[in-house]
Amino acid sequence: MNTKIAARSTQQKPAAPARPLAEAIKRITADSSAIIAVTTALLFILACIFVNGFATVTNLRALFLSVSLVGIAAVGLSIITIVGRLFALSVSAMVAVSTIVFASLLHTGPWTAMAAAVLFGALAGAVQGFFVGRLGTDPIVTTIAAAAILIGFAQIVTGGRNVQGAGDASVFGQTIFGVIPVQVLAFFVLTVLAWWTHRYTVLGRRVTLVGLNEKAALVSGMRAWPVVLFAFIASGAMAGLAGGLLSSESGQGNLQLGGTFGFDAITAVVVGGVSVKGGTGNPVGAATGAILVGLLGNALVLLGLSYEVQLIFKGVLVLLAVVATGIASNRQSGRKR
Amino acid sequence: MVRLYWHFRTLLAWSLAVLAFIAFAVTNPAFLNAGNIYSLLQSFAVLALVATGLALVMIAGEFDLSIAGTIPLAALIAVKVGETAGIPFGVAAAIAIAAAVGVLNGWLTAHYSVPSLAVTVGTLVLTIGLGFAVAGGQIVTLTNFEPGLWLDQAIAEIISPRALIYVVLVVAAGWLMAKTWSGVKIRAVGSDRQRSSASGLPVTRVLILAFVISGLFAGVTGALQGLTLASGAPGSDEATLLQAVTAAIIGGVALTGGKGSIPGVAAGAMLLAVVGNGLSLQGTSTAIIQLINGGILLLIVIIDRPLNSIVNKSVENSMSPPQHRVPIDH
Numbered sequence: 303m304n305t306k307i308a309a310r311s312t313q314q315k316p317a318a319p320a321r322p323l324a325e326a327i328k329r330i331t332a333d334s335s336a337i338i339a340v341t342t343a344l345l346f347i348l349a350c351i352f353v354n355g356f357a358t359v360t361n362l363r364a365l366f367l368s369v370s371l372v373g374i375a376a377v378g379l380s381i382i383t384i385v386g387r388l389f390a391l392s393v394s395a396m397v398a399v400s401t402i403v404f405a406s407l408l409h410t411g412p413w414t415a416m417a418a419a420v421l422f423g424a425l426a427g428a429v430q431g432f433f434v435g436r437l438g439t440d441p442i443v444t445t446i447a448a449a450a451i452l453i454g455f456a457q458i459v460t461g462g463r464n465v466q467g468a469g470d471a472s473v474f475g476q477t478i479f480g481v482i483p484v485q486v487l488a489f490f491v492l493t494v495l496a497w498w499t500h501r502y503t504v505l506g507r508r509v510t511l512v513g514l515n516e517k518a519a520l521v522s523g524m525r526a527w528p529v530v531l532f533a534f535i536a537s538g539a540m541a542g543l544a545g546g547l548l549s550s551e552s553g554q555g556n557l558q559l560g561g562t563f564g565f566d567a568i569t570a571v572v573v574g575g576v577s578v579k580g581g582t583g584n585p586v587g588a589a590t591g592a593i594l595v596g597l598l599g600n601a602l603v604l605l606g607l608s609y610e611v612q613l614i615f616k617g618v619l620v621l622l623a624v625v626a627t628g629i630a631s632n633r634q635s636g637r638k639r
Numbered sequence: 640m641v642r643l644y645w646h647f648r649t650l651l652a653w654s655l656a657v658l659a660f661i662a663f664a665v666t667n668p669a670f671l672n673a674g675n676i677y678s679l680l681q682s683f684a685v686l687a688l689v690a691t692g693l694a695l696v697m698i699a700g701e702f703d704l705s706i707a708g709t710i711p712l713a714a715l716i717a718v719k720v721g722e723t724a725g726i727p728f729g730v731a732a733a734i735a736i737a738a739a740v741g742v743l744n745g746w747l748t749a750h751y752s753v754p755s756l757a758v759t760v761g762t763l764v765l766t767i768g769l770g771f772a773v774a775g776g777q778i779v780t781l782t783n784f785e786p787g788l789w790l791d792q793a794i795a796e797i798i799s800p801r802a803l804i805y806v807v808l809v810v811a812a813g814w815l816m817a818k819t820w821s822g823v824k825i826r827a828v829g830s831d832r833q834r835s836s837a838s839g840l841p842v843t844r845v846l847i848l849a850f851v852i853s854g855l856f857a858g859v860t861g862a863l864q865g866l867t868l869a870s871g872a873p874g875s876d877e878a879t880l881l882q883a884v885t886a887a888i889i890g891g892v893a894l895t896g897g898k899g900s901i902p903g904v905a906a907g908a909m910l911l912a913v914v915g916n917g918l919s920l921q922g923t924s925t926a927i928i929q930l931i932n933g934g935i936l937l938l939i940v941i942i943d944r945p946l947n948s949i950v951n952k953s954v955e956n957s958m959s960p961p962q963h964r965v966p967i968d969h
Contacts, residue, residue, distance in 0.1 A: 388756055439940040440894040442702065442756065443884060447936040450881050454930030462926070568760050578757040610771035610873075617765025621747065624761055628753035 335575040335587035337626075342594040349601045356604055363483065369596035370489035371544045373589050375563050376570035377489075377496050378540025380588035383571050384500070385533040386513035386580025387434055387441040393541050394564030395449035396426050398557045399456045400545030405555030408467030412474060412550065415467070419546030420539050426452065427538015428531065435530030456557055464556040471550035485547050489589070492540065496585035509533060514581030569595055569616055573623040577631060595619065648891030652906035655889075656913055663917035670920055673796040681791075683912035684802035684809075685860055687905050689879055690886035691812045692856030694904040697887055698816070699849040700829035700896025701748060701755035706857040707880040708766030709737050713861025715773045715871035718781045726786050730862045737858020738851050740766060745847030755850075763875065770873035781869040791867050801863050808856060813901035815852075825849055830897030878929070885936040886911050888943070911935075 350357040375393055382390050400419040407415040430448050434441045477483045500506035511519045512526045519526055544563065549555045567588075574591025576583030598619070599612050663670045689706060696703045713733040721729025740762055748755040773779070781787070790801040816822035827835045828845045836842045860879075865871045889907030892899030914935075915928050 388754070389760075433937070433941070437941055438944050439937075443888065443894060443936060443940050446881055446884060447933040447940070450929050450933030451937070454926045454933060457926035458924070458930070565760065565764055569764065572757050572760065578754045608776075610768050610775075613768025613771055614765060615768075617761050617763075617768050620761030620764060621743075621758065624753050624757045625747060625751050628751035632752060 338575045353601050353604050365600045366486045370485040372566045373489045373592035375544045376567040376588040376592045377585045378537035379567045380571045380576050380585045381533040382537050383576045384513045385509045390445040392445040392449040395452040396541040397545040397560030397563045400542040401549035401555035401559045404546040404549040405465040405467035408469035412471045416546045420542040423542020424535050424539040427534040431531040431534025435527035467553040474550040493589040649903035656910040659913045676797045679916040684805035687809050687908035688805040688856050690883040691809045692853035693883045694887040694892045695849045696853045697892045698829045699825045703853045704759040705762040707875045708763040709857040710861035710876045712766045712770045713737050713858040714865030717862035717865040718779050718871040733862035734858040737854045741851035741854025745850030749843035749846040774873045779871045787867040
């Protein structure tokens with residue numbers, strides 16, 4: 303464990319590769335998120351050629367629409383995974399409750415309602431992040447408990463009923479330049495933002511360091527808990543945004559909305575090559591994972607396969623991805639010894 | 640000292656459960672009705688069984704999310720196969736599938752040394768999908784009510800054969816953990832996996848054993864539940880998972896592995912069952928009960944850490960002369 307950082311930094315700058323192409327191939331195959339990206343691109347091309355009705359503008363727009371909200375939640379969740387705190391199992395609950403927040407505040411205008419939903423998500427994330435980061439509680443149990451409390455509260459407040467928003471949320475339903483829906487745009491912008499933050503800012507590097515080796519972070523004079531808190535706030539805000547956007551589709555909010563988001567987001571993160579052990583992988587991987595899962599689902603539907611087959615497929619996909627990242631990281635740690 | 644603390648944890652959990660029981664019995668006379676005790680024991684037995692299975696996995700240092708999918712799947716299979724091939728075959732098939740899920744969980748976790756959380760998310764989605772495939776978009780029902788009625792008849796007015804079966808399984812698991820080598824091995828693998836494997840323990844087999852027991856218990860729960868309800872619906876049972884985790888943690892099972900006892904877990908299940916039953920008797924909505932469960936869980940994980948560090952410190956202080964650990968070469 304302790305050698306992880308050192309090994310990584312020596313790996314980063316090999317002395318002038320003799321064969322640049324071979325080196326590049328080796329580097330790409332060692333990077334699981336690159337494998338996922340290549341797989342996704344290949345599948346996309348295959349689907350375009352072999353699946354009838356896949357490569358139409360309407361279908362592609364529907365595909366990206368179906369992927370974008372889960373993608374936003376997944377990109378947020380990936381920050382928690384990268385900082386080494388496994389998963390938040392409260393994503394579904396946060397999405398569901400923020401649909402209610404959005405719908406019940408829609409009468410004050412769509413933008414304030416959206417801001418409230420995002421703020422709610424950030425707050426809920428901050429509380430969980432404080433527990434996990436500062437008090438050192440287990441992330442899984444904390445987020446399971448948080449989900450129960452959130453759902454319980456929302457159930458009491460709404461009486462379990464559907465909340466119909468009184469207002470116009472069509473701002474978030476329009477398409478930019480007539481082709482890109484706002485949700486898809488938000489997904490892309492957030493992915494790029496998360497990628498940039500993770501890759502080029504001190505904060506992003508800190509997130510990676512804490513995920514890779516918390517002791518090393520502490521030794522180099524950096525406390526882990528503010529970083530963990532940040533990860534949970536960012537993740538919560540994105541879950542809130544996903545919930546707000548989901549609610550804006552129908553102007554309604556209830557606890558049934560976004561029920562599959564939690565596991566879909568985890569699937570995307572795992573399939574996207576973000577290591578559950580923390581530190582490796584990046585938010586773009588999670589976004590790619592979400593697209594890959596959505597792409598497969600879409601192609602399977604067009605091929606005439608049913609919902610249950612899709613679910614089974616998704617489960618197998620997660621297991622394969624988990625095993626693949628496990629093998630990859632075992633091989634890496636084996637080399638280091 | 641450590642032993643004392645964990646005994647204390649079990650004792651604490653039991654006294655909390657008894658305290659809650661007395662409090663409800665005093666404030667609400669209907670609480671002690673035979674009918675209410677019956678329903679209390681019903682919910683306790685289910686919870687204790689699922690929590691015990693999960694606790695074994697947690698003591699082995701892993702986690703099993705897939706039980707949330709295994710329970711409804713087992714119910715569906717028991718009902719569907721039971722309808723066509725006979726009830727015994729249905730139950731056997733359900734339990735076999737549940738055990739197979741356990742084997743898959745344990746083998747993938749141990750063999751590829753990946754976090755069980757990620758593996759069991761995969762098997763959770765898989766079992767939910769299998770559930771939908773078994774149901775085939777229809778409500779699956781059983782026309783033969785007899786076995787379900789037999790399972791839920793009241794013996795001595797307060798306990799059913801189904802609850803008895805569950806309790807016997809919990810006791811068997813308690814015996815496994817307390818009296819057998821398998822129990823010692825599960826605990827050892829959970830406390831320190833590297834040392835266990837260095838001392839020649841079959842880590843993979845031990846982990847598979849823990850996951851299989853967890854899957855089996857979830858399977859038995861689901862299958863018998865399916866028979867008594869005479870129907871099954873696909874989906875995931877996250878409420879039971881939440882309660883099982885809470886019960887295990889109240890009972891002193893540590894998430895880091897290696898700690899906890901089955902009597903403690905049973906106490907946790909009893910506390911939750913009493914609180915849930917008592918509150919719903921007073922007309923409290925399930926939402927508030929869920930809220931309270933979440934609150935209890937959060938409270939426990941917050942106080943667990945400082946408590947643990949206090950105990951560990953006192954253990955280190957009381958050890959004299961200090962033992963130097965021999966580093967193991969890898």
